[in-house]
Amino acid sequence: MRLSDYILHEINKVYDIVCKAISTELPKIKLRGGLAFGAGDSYASALTLQYLSNLKFYAVDPLCIIKNCRELCKCENDYIAFSYKGKTKNVVRAVKELRRYGCKVVAVTSEPASPLGQSANIIVKAAKTYEALPVGISSFIAMAAIAARMTGLSIDTYKLKDILNISRENEVTIENLRRSLTDVSEIIIVSNGVGIASGYYTCLKFHEALCMPCRVYPYEELLHAVLFSVRKNSLMIFFIEDINEVRYLSNLLTNEGIPYTYVVSKNDEFSKFLTYVIKGLRILHEFVKAFGLDKPCFMERRKILEATTPMIYY
Missing domain, CATH: 3.40.50.10490 (Glucose-6-phosphate isomerase like protein; domain 1)
Structure with missing residues (x-):
């Protein structure tokens, strides 16, 4: 598939991807606010959560979590890790460090059996989607729509x-x-x-x-x-x-x-x-x-x- 055709094809999938997020049953967890992290498109998802939550969550780089884990876990924060395939090394490493210091982590991923899914306390499953080229579009929308759901926003x-x-x-x-x-x-x-x-x-x-x-x-x-x-x-x-x-x-x-x-x-x-x-x-x-x-x-x-x-x- 040509790149130009791929972009239009992915745009046409957005509505269905968002509808899947709307129908996804979220774990019954009460999120007070804290830090969200990811890399690449997943960091963009964390940023989306930051603004949709009215700054109750703040997006940071996973290395920031890793370096400051001991002090962070003294605070009553919620932690949300984004990685669509659940294989980003530093995101997984950050989750493991948080867990080591007793923090609970929510993972947003399409692959519950991934290294990220296996490391987190709670998994929120993003819709799985096939992308013909390695330019994430529908996968990003899947994570961003879940981020919107997690803030309690209603989607018309x-x-x-x-x-x-x-x-x-x-x-x-x-x-x-x-x-x-x-x-x-x-x-x-x-x-x-x-x-x-x-x-x-x-x-x-x-x-x-x-x-x-x-x-x-x-x-x-x-x-x-x-x-x-x-x-x-x-x-x-x-x-x-x-x-x-x-x-x-x-x-x-x-x-x-x-x-x-x-x-x-x-x-x-x-x-x-x-x-x-x-x-x-x-x-x-x-x-x-x-x-x-x-x-x-x-x-x-x-x-x-x-x-x-x-x-x-x-």
């Missing part, structure tokens, strides 16, 4: 279907694009709240698919310093609630010749999150078509890929 499937249809059908419009998407050499995503989680995930997909630099910033951070580092070959993507946030900057960006696009959503937090993710993937799809890629760029980086894979996964 009728509204969800409308949002997904609009996100899929609307064309991607990029302002100030002088020539072609192939002239863009960097992505800068600007957002707030749950849009930061959507932006982080979107950046990961640009890294994987195009090997393109991508960074994500809160809107306020953009105004303080980041704006001065934006070049004309950068594309700025705004995930925002208020169109005025872009209007204030549009003249400046136009005068500087900086291309930008934006996604506006005023829905509930989970719907907003999904809107940003789907539109981010649609933008990625346009880039993949422009570059004519059949498969993710990172798969060509064999020397790096083969060296790092055993370091990351069991």
Whole structure:
């Protein structure tokens, strides 16, 4: 399957994946708040939990857990570990360290029999999905939807279907694009709240698919310093609630010749999150078509890929 076709195919699976998460019976546990951790897409899932829980949970790197485990376990925190296949070494190591000091850990994974599943106290099973290419989309949605469920958020499937249809059908419009998407050499995503989680995930997909630099910033951070580092070959993507946030900057960006696009959503937090993710993937799809890629760029980086894979996964 070509990469461009794969992205659209995965977007079309989102509704069913979310519905599976809605129907999943969660363990009867009372979560007070604490730390969530993962790596890659799983860290993006932890970030999603952070914002959907209104900061009751905070997303951290698993190495942070490992280094500070003794002190962390003196606090009455809940710990949630994300790993879709349950094979990320440092996530599993962090869980084992937490258990060693007497902490209880909830694991979100599609594989209960995985090293992560066997290490945690409680397992929350994410929906299993087949992905034809190693660019996680439906697997990420499966974890993020479970994160939403764990916060107690209700998910309106009728509204969800409308949002997904609009996100899929609307064309991607990029302002100030002088020539072609192939002239863009960097992505800068600007957002707030749950849009930061959507932006982080979107950046990961640009890294994987195009090997393109991508960074994500809160809107306020953009105004303080980041704006001065934006070049004309950068594309700025705004995930925002208020169109005025872009209007204030549009003249400046136009005068500087900086291309930008934006996604506006005023829905509930989970719907907003999904809107940003789907539109981010649609933008990625346009880039993949422009570059004519059949498969993710990172798969060509064999020397790096083969060296790092055993370091990351069991």
